[in-house]
Amino acid sequence: MTGEGVLGNGRECGEDAAAYVLGALEPPEAETFRRHLAGCTACQKEVAELEQVTGSLADASIRYQVPRELRRRVLHEVRATPKAQASRPAWSWSPRIAWVVTGAAAAIVVIAIVLVIALGSGGSGTRTIHASTGSAELQIADGRADLIVHRLPALPAGRIYEMWVQRGNATPTPTGTLFAVTSSGTAAVGVPGGVSGVSAVMVTQEPAGGTPAPTTAPVIVARVT
Amino acid sequence: MRFRPGAMRNLADEELMQLVHDGDVRAFEVVFDRHATPAFSLAYRMCGRRAAAEDIVQEAFLSLWRSSRGYDPARGSVRTWVLSVVHNRAIDALRRQGSRDSRDVPDDGIAERLSAPDRTDAEAERRDDARRVRTALDELPPEQRRVIELAYFGGFTHTQIAEMLDLPPGTVKGRMRLGLTKMRNVLGEVMV
Numbered sequence: 157m158t159g160e161g162v163l164g165n166g167r168e169c170g171e172d173a174a175a176y177v178l179g180a181l182e183p184p185e186a187e188t189f190r191r192h193l194a195g196c197t198a199c200q201k202e203v204a205e206l207e208q209v210t211g212s213l214a215d216a217s218i219r220y221q222v223p224r225e226l227r228r229r230v231l232h233e234v235r236a237t238p239k240a241q242a243s244r245p246a247w248s249w250s251p252r253i254a255w256v257v258t259g260a261a262a263a264i265v266v267i268a269i270v271l272v273i274a275l276g277s278g279g280s281g282t283r284t285i286h287a288s289t290g291s292a293e294l295q296i297a298d299g300r301a302d303l304i305v306h307r308l309p310a311l312p313a314g315r316i317y318e319m320w321v322q323r324g325n326a327t328p329t330p331t332g333t334l335f336a337v338t339s340s341g342t343a344a345v346g347v348p349g350g351v352s353g354v355s356a357v358m359v360t361q362e363p364a365g366g367t368p369a370p371t372t373a374p375v376i377v378a379r380v381t
Numbered sequence: 382m383r384f385r386p387g388a389m390r391n392l393a394d395e396e397l398m399q400l401v402h403d404g405d406v407r408a409f410e411v412v413f414d415r416h417a418t419p420a421f422s423l424a425y426r427m428c429g430r431r432a433a434a435e436d437i438v439q440e441a442f443l444s445l446w447r448s449s450r451g452y453d454p455a456r457g458s459v460r461t462w463v464l465s466v467v468h469n470r471a472i473d474a475l476r477r478q479g480s481r482d483s484r485d486v487p488d489d490g491i492a493e494r495l496s497a498p499d500r501t502d503a504e505a506e507r508r509d510d511a512r513r514v515r516t517a518l519d520e521l522p523p524e525q526r527r528v529i530e531l532a533y534f535g536g537f538t539h540t541q542i543a544e545m546l547d548l549p550p551g552t553v554k555g556r557m558r559l560g561l562t563k564m565r566n567v568l569g570e571v572m573v
Contacts, residue, residue, distance in 0.1 A: 220422045332440060335448045348447055
């Protein structure tokens with residue numbers, strides 16, 4: 157991990173804080189800075205202060221009327237997308253675990269938790285996987301699926317977990333589900349559309365608004381076989 | 382617990398989010414009505430196109446609905462979270478665009494400027510705060526304001542800005558830092 161004061165290539169770390177909060181660093185620079193940020197209290201303080209400014213900029217735009225059609229469309233979509241149900245009865249499950257550690261000296265250790273669902277996407281129940289630094293459950297019932305994670309690392313400012321689904325061996329597609337974990341590392345999110353026809357549910361760490369394609373290795377892979 | 386329709390509008394965002402977690406569409410509707418205007422305004426300011434701004438706002442709010450249990454109040458307000466998602470999605474959209482000419486100035490002939498009076502004290506207060514932020518930005522030295530606007534509202538990276546303005550990248554970063562720090566010092570209590 158890079159220490160406080162110097163980032164890389166001899167640059168002082170504070171030079172990048174403003175560009176970072178403005179979203180103006182090139183992607184590789186942003187990644188380097190994020191890793192540095194996890195261990196640099198001076199940059200954490202500066203970023204927190206400057207993010208208040210960018211937050212106020214977001215709210216300071218000249219106001220435009222929200223189109224009525226947009227409101228109607230969003231509410232229609234919400235009513236057509238019922239929330240996933242709460243947890244259901246579980247049964248014993250012996251998962252196969254794979255650990256993948258990427259990013260040399262990265263502050264955020266990327267650990268892939270691989271969960272294999274043996275009964276197929278049409279089955280129901282809860283499968284749980286436990287690892288030393290985190291655990292995940294995929295709950296399936298009536299065509300709906302929920303992914304519950306525990307003890308995953310909280311991400312630095314500007315980063316968020318994003319969920320993907322994979323069909324067959326095709327490129328993973330975004331579900332539109334973005335989430336942060338609580339201070340205890342927990343989150344529970346529905347898998348939009350359930351897991352019918354889905355071969356795997358994945359979670360990656362991405363920029364706060366999410367991305368159309370994964371930019372990092374998955375931290376969770378729940379295979380539905 | 383059930384709320385009368387009018388009573389729900391008096392709830393704080395954090396209370397509404399609890400109801401949204403439970404799948405309460407009416408609570409979501411209140412959250413949407415409370416934050417959609419700044420969200421759409423930001424997206425439209427950044428994209429300059431109504432259709433693109435609508436897509437960004439729609440996706441942002443749908444992700445709030447789908448991922449509401451992942452919302453953590455300790456990491457910021459609902460409004461901050463929504464605007465952050467909108468900003469990041471708008472940057473992605475801008476960077477996917479081949480041509481950037483069409484997004485320099487919002488087309489006022491298409492989107493309708495909001496002229497309705499503030500309905501609540503909180504809205505009036507927010508509008509005053511927004512005015513102060515715009516004033517603080519306007520009062521920056523032009524070279525600092527320019528790089529901040531190009532980065533935040535234009536979605537350009539510092540190297541793109543350096544090329545556009547024919548400046549060393551370090552100078553661009555330096556101006557960003559000076560400008561934001563100055564705004565931080567000027568605004569102070571607005572940013573809570």
